Amino acid sequence: MLGSAAPVLAQSSKVPEGTKLAADQTFTYWLQDDLKTLDPDLSTSKDGNDVLQQMFEGLYQQDDHGNLVPALAKSYEVSDDKKTYTFHLRDEKWSNGDPVTAQDFVYAWRRLADPATASQYSWYIELMQVKNAHDVIAGDKKPSELGVKALDDHTLQVTLDSAIPYFRQMLVLSSTFPVPQKVVEKYGSDWTKPENMVVNGPYKLKSWKIGDSIELVKNDAYYDAANVTLTDLKFIPIQDNDQALTRYEAGELDFVQTPAGQYPRLKDEYPDAAHAPPRSCVYAYRFNVGPNGPEALKDVKVRKALSYAINRDIIVDKILKGGQKPAYTWTHWATANFKAPDVAYADMTQQERMDKAKELLKEAGYGPDHPLNLRIMYNTSADHKKIAIAVQQFWKQIGVKSTLENYEWKVYLDKLNGQHDFDVARTAWCADYNEASTYLDVNTSWSDQNSGQWSNSEYDKLMKDSKTAEDPQEDYTKAEKILAEDMPLAPIYAYSLPMLLNPQIKGYPFDNVQLNWYAKNMYKVAK
Structure with a gap:
């Protein structure tokens, strides 16, 4: 079975040369609670963001040190008054084969701000200072008046009410990700069900069993699929930290946050697995x-x-x-x-x-x-x-x-x-x-x-x-x-974040203070 991993090793630029990969490239991650939603426009939690950034890509991501790196935005220009940003998007496809366009961002941002969506994160688009966001959220202007438009399929223009120096940093959050308009309009609130969901990130939804697990699998339609080594992601909600630790020690989890008070002991027992960034x-x-x-x-x-x-x-x-x-x-x-x-x-x-x-x-x-x-x-x-x-x-x-x-x-x-x-x-x-x-x-x-x-x-x-x-x-x-x-x-x-991370899992960004992690940059080595 190790031989089946060799092509991944040969193709992936994320894996150091000579690394012996595990045959099973699954990463199993502990969640404190099950998610309320997998809709980027409705998500409000850090755990939700962790899952969504495996399934979707926005304009930017972060590297291992928290620095901004391009995702869909291959380049941008900003006006002299720092209020108008023009982003140029690279070619990318949704998992159903449709192209990802600037209009998908326009639709997602308008949907986030639209009072009819009732998003508890609509305020974020106002914090971004997107023009007219306040009035759109208040219902005083139409979503179509929000300061975002598609100049063409690959050009997104955003106009701000006020120039803020950290605007691009705000575009890492899942609330700013594009969503597939055709799919959302066809299925409504059911668009996030496994049989309907369409994504543009390195992983797609395989199953979501409420209270039990969320399973993602590698998205072969992703533009950089050749450099994605982990093939399966499992998110397991376990509210009892002690139970989660037991399941980690039994080999059922690759990541767990340590229960209160136990980190010193676990650091002694598992020096290669214990971290507290x-x-x-x-x-x-x-x-x-x-x-x-x-x-x-x-x-x-x-x-x-x-x-x-x-x-x-x-x-x-x-x-x-x-x-x-x-x-x-x-x-x-x-x-x-x-x-x-x-x-x-x-x-x-x-x-x-x-x-x-x-x-x-x-x-x-x-x-x-x-x-x-x-x-x-x-x-x-x-x-x-x-x-x-x-x-x-x-x-x-x-x-x-x-x-x-x-x-x-x-x-x-x-x-x-x-x-x-x-x-x-x-x-x-x-x-x-x-x-x-x-x-x-x-x-x-x-x-x-x-x-x-x-x-x-x-x-x-x-x-x-x-x-x-x-x-x-x-x-x-x-x-x-x-x-x-x-x-x-x-x-x-x-x-x-006092944690235990399976030492076979490599590429976790310990030096990123927001601990935004991307499974596409990680891999599992052989024992």
Whole structure:
């Protein structure tokens, strides 16, 4: 059987000369939760993006270090005012043999912005500053008025309201990928079923068994199929991290995130498989200050008290133990060009923070005779539960009673972003691109991801001004200070990704802080 892999080895430019490949080129990847959708215009999760970027290609991708590299965009020009981009597309086909055209991008972007699509990521097209996006999303202009058009089959023109220096970096996210108009219009919401789905990336959908697995196979119609070595990708959703680890150790998974607290032991046991690279995500507890939230959380003194009482060092050093860092700002420390501001509570000792928390709660009118009761909501995960239990104990020390509410991923998302039905919710944000605005824009009043419905006019103005600033870092610093002062959420830790990766799998981009990985660049060596 090894002989059958030889032609792949001979053809692939990704595999070093002389490498002996495994006969079975399957990569089996752990997902924390099953996906809600495989539609690029509707996807909202990091796991969803990981799957979709194997099936679709947009204008750009990232290399192993997070640098921008062309995908469908073989070249581009930009106008002198930096507001008009003209992209020249290379020849590529959909998996059904149809050509991929500039119109497929136009259709996908209009569909993303169209209120009729009801995408929870429509706001992203507005963050990209695409002309008229705000009015299209609001329903005040037609999708056809969005600032994107096909000059011909291979030429896409995008016009922006404001020039932003990181515009092309934003085109890596799956929300900006093309979708096949004919197929979507023919099948509607069923277009992502295996028997209907058409893609333009290196892998196509073989099967999707809800709660069990998503299987992709090599797409022979992909333009660079000769250089794709892995032939099969399997994504297995397992909510219990300990169970996922057991299945990794049994050889059923090639990748798993290590359960909280176990990375040091696993590093000793599996030194060639254990890694903990920085990952551009931040974990936080968001406070619901909207109409559905408790009255107590509308008081900034209460929000600050709750944040101060969380012992981030215990969470990072005693519970997680996987290279994470305590977070006192919302933006991840490794974000390009980001300089964290001086945040007063970050410099306190934990005892000082606890004393201040008790003082603030008392000033807000809460104490033994008037206790504060809150619900902590999180999605199913042993790690989330451990953190919630710890926070429950930290808050108990300042006289706050809390109950834990655990929901499956889809229900949790609906309560978080749909119904806004929570008091305090576990949340996290992973960078869509490597720039601080990917974090800070989430908290604007117009963001679909601002699940706590916090609103601050000064913050909104800073983020609007940052879009046209020659150097937006000053605006970002001020915005982070507002978050620390108004505390709409409590940052808890900056991610790493403590993981076990089968040592036979090569080509994983450990040096990419967003950890955007592309299976087409990976391969499996023989034992």
